[in-house]
Amino acid sequence: MKREIKGNVSWVGYVDWELQKFHGDDYSIMNGSSQNAYLIEEEKTVLIDTVWTPHGNEFVNNLREEIGLDKIDVIVMNHGEADHSGALPELMREIPDTPIYCTANAVKSLEGQYGKNGWNFKTVKTGDSVDIGNGKKLIFVEMKMLHWPDSMATYLTGDNVLFSNDAFGQHFAAGGLFNDTADRCLLEKEAMKYYANILNPFSSFVTRKLDEINSLGLPIDIIAPSHGVIWREDPLSIVGKYAEWADEYQEDQVTVIYDTMWEGTAAIAHEIAGAVSRISPGTEVKVFNCSKADKNEIMTEVFKSKAVAVGSPTVGNDILTSVSSTVHFMKSLKFQNKKAAAFGCYGWSGESVKILKEKLTDAGFRVVDESIRSMWKPNDEELASAESLAKALLS
Numbered sequence: 001m002k003r004e005i006k007g008n009v010s011w012v013g014y015v016d017w018e019l020q021k022f023h024g025d026d027y028s029i030m031n032g033s034s035q036n037a038y039l040i041e042e043e044k045t046v047l048i049d050t051v052w053t054p055h056g057n058e059f060v061n062n063l064r065e066e067i068g069l070d071k072i073d074v075i076v077m078n079h080g081e082a083d084h085s086g087a088l089p090e091l092m093r094e095i096p097d098t099p100i101y102c103t104a105n106a107v108k109s110l111e112g113q114y115g116k117n118g119w120n121f122k123t124v125k126t127g128d129s130v131d132i133g134n135g136k137k138l139i140f141v142e143m144k145m146l147h148w149p150d151s152m153a154t155y156l157t158g159d160n161v162l163f164s165n166d167a168f169g170q171h172f173a174a175g176g177l178f179n180d181t182a183d184r185c186l187l188e189k190e191a192m193k194y195y196a197n198i199l200n201p202f203s204s205f206v207t208r209k210l211d212e213i214n215s216l217g218l219p220i221d222i223i224a225p226s227h228g229v230i231w232r233e234d235p236l237s238i239v240g241k242y243a244e245w246a247d248e249y250q251e252d253q254v255t256v257i258y259d260t261m262w263e264g265t266a267a268i269a270h271e272i273a274g275a276v277s278r279i280s281p282g283t284e285v286k287v288f289n290c291s292k293a294d295k296n297e298i299m300t301e302v303f304k305s306k307a308v309a310v311g312s313p314t315v316g317n318d319i320l321t322s323v324s325s326t327v328h329f330m331k332s333l334k335f336q337n338k339k340a341a342a343f344g345c346y347g348w349s350g351e352s353v354k355i356l357k358e359k360l361t362d363a364g365f366r367v368v369d370e371s372i373r374s375m376w377k378p379n380d381e382e383l384a385s386a387e388s389l390a391k392a393l394l395s
């Protein structure tokens with residue numbers, strides 16, 4: 001269903017209230033999501049992006065009923081990942097000669113997924129443009145590694161709309177479509193979760209790209225991403241947030257992450273959390289049992305933290321798989337400038353703390369010397385050492 005955004009720009013995407021996971025099972029969806037596609041009806045009619053395959057038939061039928069598929073003169077594919085290109089094969093069966101503007105890497109992505117169909121690709125680079133009539137044009141801006149090699153943004157002159165694709169998006173279903181009609185708390189939370197879990201590994205690219213976009217000097221009235229709300233009120237606020245988040249972001253927070261077999265490691269986790277709060281009452285402290293908590297929520301809290309403490313008991317000369325996969329995820333997100341400490345109980349061999357220190361160092365954390373390693377269950381002396389560990393994390 002077409003919904004007006006500004007002037008002759010409409011939203012024609014799909015709000016998915018029921019989506020629960022994304023990227024396989026690797027991203028939890030707590031508040032719905034959307035696949036945003038857009039229509040620009042000037043002298044030329046332009047479609048920007050499509051929707052995921054399961055909603056593709058409905059998407060194509062809506063376009064057929066509302067404007068007629070033959071009216072589409074130009075298709076822009078800002079990104080080839082299936083949540084935005086899934087409806088393209090069905091659409092191209094109907095209008096096979098329509099030009100598709102995208103990056104050279106997007107051609108590889110689309111042909112890799114859907115085969116070589118002889119589609120009429122028009123490959124573009126940053127600064128290339130296409131005239132769409134009524135004095136308006138589209139200017140393309142490559143967004144390489146935000147978050148794929150093929151990613152691109154498209155800017156509409158006259159209306160000053162930046163169609164940013166995944167950048168500035170959120171997995172968040174917003175019935176009202178715009179940031180000024182959405183639940184602000186949820187929106188901020190989901191935008192940060194999206195950055196932490198999807199874009200953080202590419203923060204150096206984000207910083208360079210924001211500088212490049214600023215240097216283009218394009219006035220921006222609206223930022224229209226491919227997921228979540230359209231930034232209409234103070235649209236540059238999310239650009240400012242990205243600049244902050246890309247710059248080794250941290251708040252005054254310490255996060256304690258653990259799993260436990262017989263509650264010994266859990267006791268140390270809570271002792272460390274208590275010690276941080278006693279020493280630094282203003283510091284936010286969060287504690288997660290990583291076998292029970294949502295992994296993407298944990299990653300968002302790690303993103304916000306200046307330090308983490310990670311604990312696992314020793315089992316089979318190793319650490320628990322829940323902790324191992326959590327630290328592996330932390331490594332893949334390439335967090336910068338954060339401290340870490342390790343702790344854990346054991347009954348005989350007791351390698352967990354050593355293994356955790358190695359893994360956390362390998363994951364890019366500055367691991368402090370202080371640790372807590374306790375046989376059977378932590379005694380008073382070991383629990384008291386949480387104080388020096390907390391001081392090391394806070395210093």
Ligand code: FEO
Binds near residue numbers: 081082083148166
């Ligand atoms: Fe929303 Fe990278 O796809």
